[in-house]
Amino acid sequence: MNTKSALLCAAASFVLVPVANAQDQEGERGRDGEVSIIYWQAPSTMNPFLSGGTKDIEAASLVLEPLARFDETGEIQPWLVEEIPTLENGGISEDLKSITWKIKPGIQWSDGTPFTSADVKFTYEYCTDPEGGCAQASKFEPVESVDTPDDQTVVVNFKEPTPNPYTAFVGGESPIIQKAQFENCTGAATSTCTEQNFNPIGTGPYVVDEFRTNDAITFSANPNYREPNKPAFAKVNFKGGGDAEAAGRAVLQTGEYDYAWNLQLAPEVIAQMEAAGQGTPVVGFGTLVERIELNHTNPDPALGPDERSVVRPHPFLQDPAVYKALSMAIDRPLLVEIGYGQAGRVTCNYVPAPDAFNSTALECSEQDIEGAKALLEEAGYVDSDGDGVREKDGVELKMLFQTSTNAVRQDFQALIKEWWEEIGFEVELRNVSGSVFFGGDAGSPDTFQKFYADVEMYANNFDGIDPQAYLGQLLCENIPGPDTQWQGENVPRFCNEEYDTLWNELSETADPAERQRLSKELNDMFVSTGGQIPLVHRGRLSAHANDLGGIKLNVWDSELWNIADWYRISE
Structure with missing residues (x-):
């Protein structure tokens, strides 16, 4: 059995369940009784200005707006x-x-x-x-x-x-x-005002009844909320602590809670829980992309550590035939299925969201092994000695492919290696402990910023909904090197004067439609000229009880942003 077949047999089968739509429910405020929420990270304050933690910001969003x-x-x-x-x-x-x-x-x-x-x-x-x-x-x-x-x-x-x-x-x-x-x-005095920080007065749909730090919060409907028939629930019981698996079971299997946040669990675990029939997993997609970065420098160890940061370029990765063939050989729908299930979807973009910034100009959803072979052949990459590895002008298509140690990523590596070797590459796999790979140790040769490999895989995203700063990471000036202690966000060492000029235009443009157009153009330029190979647009997965309506999972703001619209579905 080949790698692809083995992973398919092990993969869970997921169906993306539609999210319940919010409805305008007529009736008195508090008509649906209580709703119970579980966050496996417990809030420690109700003042989001004193914490950057998602758990605290989201708990506070029931009160502060x-x-x-x-x-x-x-x-x-x-x-x-x-x-x-x-x-x-x-x-x-x-x-x-x-x-x-x-x-x-x-x-x-x-x-x-x-x-x-x-x-x-x-x-x-x-x-x-x-x-x-x-x-x-x-x-x-x-x-x-x-x-x-x-x-x-x-x-x-x-x-x-x-x-x-x-x-x-x-x-x-x-x-x-x-x-x-x-x-x-x-x-x-900010941190000394315990009463204010735990029990803020707000304009939101709820008020705090009791706050137990790192444990639980109880809320009741705000009597002065601006919409007279909202919220539908008179009380919110907000429990914190435990772990993601226990939180998932509490909604999907036992029905003890109505909503569970951020279930970072394997697809097969979610599927097993969902089979109990108590709840529904929901996915919200922000900007997180699993991608393969293509090195724009020559990572040959013979050059020495400092020389390996110089844009030379790479011996073959900046050839359009090569990077296009590498992308064409990948079966992205299969990667989504085995790695993320309903919490993933195919993307061809560096900036996959929000919708207004998501380019539709690029296509990568179908694997094309034969097309990739033909592209390399036409460009002069041939296997002249029959060893299965193509070469051109004396340079063989041999690559070191590195990523962090992670079960899903090692599965991805195995599949991608198989596909790339099928079209004529030789691929060596390497994985590095995540604490080292994503660390900032300037003396370590194994960080993703140093990029001492030909290609590497990881995920990244940006905060907020405007991608200007994120796209700016790819400016020539942001390339990591010894002069910056190997810090810098332009990890692939992509350097394109046309790109830099277009980004400067974006930074001076205010019209929303023009910002969207320029951002898409920058995205397309980066990807289509071999900056990276996007793979999977990854989402955040939470879960709600089957009889809880009004859920619209939001990864751009608080997940509880529209709790005033939640309601109990009548049988």
Whole structure:
């Protein structure tokens, strides 16, 4: 039995189950009783400005809200404001140095007091106090000041022209806290205000009844929430701790809980749990891509460590016939099936999401072994001595293929080696402990940044929904080398002047449609000129009870972003 057959026999068979759609449910607030949530990482605070942990940010999102947030597709949506400011509607200044938010009238804090622009300005001052410590300080780094012309208007002024102004007060990491509650908790006092940090007053659908740090939280419906028939659940029981497997079983097998977060489990384990019939796995896709990087330098050990960082280029990997053939030989749907099941899907892109930035210009979903062979043959790569390895001008197609030690990645390596050798390459496999491979030790020869191999495989992504900074990682100036202690984000040593020029244009462009077009063009340029071979767009998998409706898994914001729309499905 060949490698492909063996892995197919072992792979779990998954069906992607449709996610329940949120519905507008008529009736009184709290009509559906209680809902139980389990996060296998327990929250330690309800103040997201004092923690960068997802568990804390998401627990707080039941109470604290931003002016705008990202929906399940990555699109920005107005939340506490009337509309999203743009250049077209005048909300963003022509010089890109300010953005004006208009707060919806009538919004109240859970204590019944008015929510105003003063609270927004205070949040900025709270997080930027030099004597304090704010985990979300980067959201406010571009901001010079915040003005409040009236109670419903917030003007954010930037230090420099800012094409992407949707950072401060946008998303679950940058919500608004109440000035009246926190005004004595600024600077050095931030961490000492236990009552405020554990029991914040918010505008969200729930209020905290009891917070037990690193254990459990109980919430009740906010009596002053702006939508009178929401939330449907009167109580939320939020349990933290344990492990991903126990959390999955609590929803999918025993039915003890209604929602379990981030089930980092093998596809066959999820399938076995799902067979119990109590719950449904759901997948949300952000920007995480499993990929193969192609080295743009010559990794020959004979060159010495410093010389191996110089863009030469590689003896054969920058030949279009070679990198196209390598990509054509890969059966991506099979990789998805054996490695990630419903938590993966084929991608041809470096930037696979959000949808507005996902290019459709590239095609890679079908394996074409014979086409790959023909492409190499036409380019002059032939097996002249019958050893199974093609060569051209005295250079044989021999490669070292490295990745981190991981069961899924070793399965991928075995399959890809088989396919590549079928089209005429000789492939040596190497795997390195993840703690070393992803480490920052400048003295280690085994880090992925040093890239002492011909090709290497790993996954990466970017935060937020705008890929400008992520695409900027591929600028020539970001190549790791001895002069930077081998730090730098341009791991494949991709260097293209046309790419750099186009990225500079993106950095100066504010129009959303143009930003999307330029980002797609940069993505296509990088991939189609041999920068990398994308494989799998990886998702985050959670699970919910079969009778829990309204779930829209969101990897761009808090997973609990729309808990006000959750409801119990009647039989």
